[in-house]
Amino acid sequence: xxxxxxxxxxxxxxxxxxxxxxxxxxxxxxxxxxxxxxxxxxxxxxxxxxxxxxxxxxxxxxxxxxxxxxxxxxxxxxxxxxxxxxxxxxxxxxxxxxxxxxxxxxxxxxxxxxxxxxxxxxxxxxxxxxxxxxxxxxxxxxxxxxxxxxxxxxxxxxxxxxxxxxxxxxxxxxxxxxxxxxxxxxxxxxxxxxxxxxx
Amino acid sequence: xxxxxxxxxxxxxxxxxxxxxxxxxxxxxxxxxxxxxxxxxxxxxxxxxxxxxxxxxxxxxxxxxxxxxxxxxxxxxxxxxxxxxxxxxxxxxxxxxxxxxxxxxxxxxxxxxxxxxxxxxxxxxxxxxxxxxxxxxxxxxxxxxxxxxxxxxxxx
Ligand SMILES: [Cu+2]
Numbered sequence: 409x410x411x412x413x414x415x416x417x418x419x420x421x422x423x424x425x426x427x428x429x430x431x432x433x434x435x436x437x438x439x440x441x442x443x444x445x446x447x448x449x450x451x452x453x454x455x456x457x458x459x460x461x462x463x464x465x466x467x468x469x470x471x472x473x474x475x476x477x478x479x480x481x482x483x484x485x486x487x488x489x490x491x492x493x494x495x496x497x498x499x500x501x502x503x504x505x506x507x508x509x510x511x512x513x514x515x516x517x518x519x520x521x522x523x524x525x526x527x528x529x530x531x532x533x534x535x536x537x538x539x540x541x542x543x544x545x546x547x548x549x550x551x552x553x554x555x556x557x558x559x560x561x562x563x564x565x566x567x568x569x570x571x572x573x574x575x576x577x578x579x580x581x582x583x584x585x586x587x588x589x590x591x592x593x594x595x596x597x598x599x600x601x602x603x604x605x606x607x
Numbered sequence: 608x609x610x611x612x613x614x615x616x617x618x619x620x621x622x623x624x625x626x627x628x629x630x631x632x633x634x635x636x637x638x639x640x641x642x643x644x645x646x647x648x649x650x651x652x653x654x655x656x657x658x659x660x661x662x663x664x665x666x667x668x669x670x671x672x673x674x675x676x677x678x679x680x681x682x683x684x685x686x687x688x689x690x691x692x693x694x695x696x697x698x699x700x701x702x703x704x705x706x707x708x709x710x711x712x713x714x715x716x717x718x719x720x721x722x723x724x725x726x727x728x729x730x731x732x733x734x735x736x737x738x739x740x741x742x743x744x745x746x747x748x749x750x751x752x753x754x755x756x757x758x759x760x761x762x763x
Contacts, residue, residue, distance in 0.1 A: 482650065483649070483650045483651065485650065485651045485652060485653045485715070485717060485718075486653050486682070486684050486693060486711060486712065486715050486717075487684055487691045487693070487712065489643065489653075489711075489752070490711040490712050490755075493711075493753060493755050496753070528646070529646065532646075532752045532753065533753070556689075557690055559690075561692070563651075563678075563719060564678055564680065564695075564719070565677070565678040565719040565720050567651075567719065569651075569693065571690055571691065571692040572690065572691060573689050573690050573691075574686055574689065574690070574691035575689050588689075590686075590689065591686050591689075591691060591712065592686055592712065
C-alpha cells in the first residue's frame, strides 16, 4: 500500500494554495519583487558549493540545461530515499530525454555529507544525480536562494536528524523557476512537469 | 561495486518473489515487513510493514524492540508548509477491521543504533507491542537499498 500517493495531506493542500496565490502575485507583479515563497531564478542566485567529485559548482553551472534540484541528506532514512527512488523512476520514465536534465541533491547536512560520502551514497540510486555540499555558511546561502528551510533536531540516541523542505524544484534551461514537485504529490503529475521543462 | 556480490549471491540463493509471511497474535496480523540494506551502522535504518486488525475492537501499535538496533522507535513523516519532519509516534492506531501500513513517507519504524549492517537478502527479528494484542514477533526481510515496497508475492 503506497499511502503517501493516496493521501493528499491538509498541509499539501495549504501548501498548494499558498503556492498558487504566490504564483498569482508573482505574475501580477511582473517579476518586479522576488516572491518569498519561491526559489529565485538561477540567474539571481549567488551560492557556491562543491560537487561529489570535489569540483566547485555555482548556479551558472546549472544553467543551459533544464534542472531538477532538491535538498536532503544521506543520514535521512525515510523521506530522502523515497525522493531519490521517485526521481530514479521519473528519469527512467523520461527515457533518453532524462540525459538532458541536470539533477542535483544539495545536502542540508554538510558536516556529515562530505563529497566522498555523497558520492558513495548517490551511486546507489542514479549516476545522473550529482551531490552538492559546502560549509555551513555556503549551505545556508544556497538554502536562502532556494527559499528552503532546514533545522537540526536532536534524536534520542544522541545523534541528530534534520527537518528540511522536501519538494523538488524544477528550472528551465534559461534558469527561470518552473515548478515544485511536492513530496506527497501524486507521481502522475511529476513526469508531465518534467516534460514541460524539457520541451 | 561492493554491493553487487551479496546481491548476486542472494539472486542465486533464493527466487525473488516468495510468499508473504504473516505473523499473528489474537486479532492482529502483520505482513510484508521489510527494510532496506544499510551502508554500515552509522545511519538510522527504516522498517515498513502492514498491520491488519480482524477483530471487533480497536487496537494500537505502541512500540517495538529488536536486537538489530539499540534505539528502535515509531515515527511518522509529516510535511508542513513543504518541510518534512518525522516526530515520534507514541502510538499508531489500528482500528477494528482495518489494515494500516507503515510505508515510505508515512509511519515507519526508525532503527537507530544499528548493531550490525543490514545485509540484503537476510532477515532480522522484531517484537511489536500492541495495546490489546500484546507482543508479536515478526521477521523482517532486508531488501535492496532501492526497494520501494515489499517483495513478496501478494505485496500490493
Ligand atoms: Cu524516522
